[in-house]
Amino acid sequence: MDIQKILERHSPEPDNMLNILHDLQDANLQNYLPEESLRQVARYLNTTLSAVYGVVNYYTMFSTKPRGKYIIRLCQSPVCHLMGSETVLESVKKLLGVELDEPAADGLFSLELSECLGICDVAPAMMIGEDIYGHLSEANISKIISEIREKEMSANSSK
Ligand code: FES
Secondary structure: OOHHHHHOOOOOOHHHHHHHHHHHHHHOOOOOOOHHHHHHHHHHOOOOHHHHHHHHHHOOOOOOOOOOOEEEEEEOOHHHHHOOHHHHHHHHHHHHOOOOOOEOOOOOEEEEEEOOOOOHHHOOOEEEOOEEEOOOOHHHHHHHHHHHHHHHHHHHHOO
């Protein structure tokens, strides 16, 4: 990943910090923002490293720790909680063999909790990347995860 090229997609103005951080995180294979990237952002925007960390730490979509390629964001807000999100959480942990906020051994998934995703009518719900899934149960979660694994395997075998 060429950090400088990503920085130069944006003019060096403080208002561009969020877009720059998004682009850098998206380009990182482990889906996070290493300190060296943040140092370069600070230099490019002529600000301090602590100002950059302030933004990164404020938004939950940014991470300073390596994560899986696919981030599973499981809603923990009241409606999903009432509809069984705790059971769903345990199912996902078991299926992936992970704890919250830790990448799976294969580097493919990370599991995080999220506030309301705005789709309470299909609770319990989760997001994986930009995709939204509702009416979750142990059976359909297993199917969703298997489909992603198969997609990755066929993408890797065609390389
Ligand atoms: S409470 Fe879970 S999507 Fe709204």
